[in-house]
Amino acid sequence: MSVFETTVAHMTPWLQAYGYPILGVAVALEGAAIPLPGGILMAAAAILAAHGELSLVGVLLTCWPAAVAGDNLGYWIGRNGGRRILLRSGLHRRRLGRLQRFFRRFGIWLLVFGRFFDGTRQLEALVAGSASMPWRRFFLADLAGTALWVLTWVIGLYAFDQHPGAIHRLILQLNPWVASIALIVLALVIWRLLSRGPNRTSEIR
Known part of the structure; x- marks a missing residue:
């Protein structure tokens, strides 16, 4: 358990x-x-x-x-x-x-x-x-x-x-898609934050 x-x-x-x-x-x-x-x-x-x-x-x-x-x-x-x-x-x-x-x-x-x-x-x-x-x-x-x-x-x-059996099968089918979407979203967030880094630094100066 x-x-x-x-x-x-x-x-x-x-x-x-x-x-x-x-x-x-x-x-x-x-x-x-x-x-x-x-x-x-x-x-x-x-x-x-x-x-x-x-x-x-x-x-x-x-x-x-x-x-x-x-x-x-x-x-x-x-x-x-x-x-x-x-x-x-x-x-x-x-x-x-x-x-x-x-x-x-x-x-x-x-x-x-x-x-x-x-x-x-x-x-x-x-x-x-x-x-x-x-x-x-x-x-x-x-x-x-x-x-x-x-x-x-x-x-x-x-x-x-x-419906445990049906839900489990659905999760197994969706898992690769969910993982791919999560990785894409994470990459976009990191890129967004990094792309604003230099501007942020110049503002502080």
Whole structure:
């Protein structure tokens, strides 16, 4: 049994005992930079929905609003003292400055895709607020990012549990294409960053 499966198994009794409220609270507070296993509970909830113990629609309607609410809480904490919080947590001032500049430049993409990565999921809203990202832009990007995250994990795990053989065959067929696209995107991002290097240096001088 993998670490992921073991963790989900440990989280399942909590969901069976407390249901949607604990799921919503964990997902929301994780987005506000509080270290709770919201993502793992959501995965466990999707599997329970596949077994008929929870409603698939109920899981979706709990997780998406909770994720949006938690991220907005994290954003406003970031706007009202997030820099001090991040510095007190051990983040170096210079590294925080680079992180905030990076967020101002690529923040929308981080909000859309960052929720799929531990660490980024917990801190992106706090950093967005501390970087003074306009709230409207943050809110719209966060709506898209949380919807993508919730739908991918919940529907994906639900479908995998319902049709494991078919999903496994599909993954094997798509894997070369996904790897190729990921490499192309990574190469484009690296080229983009490197191509801006000299201009950045001249600006600093």
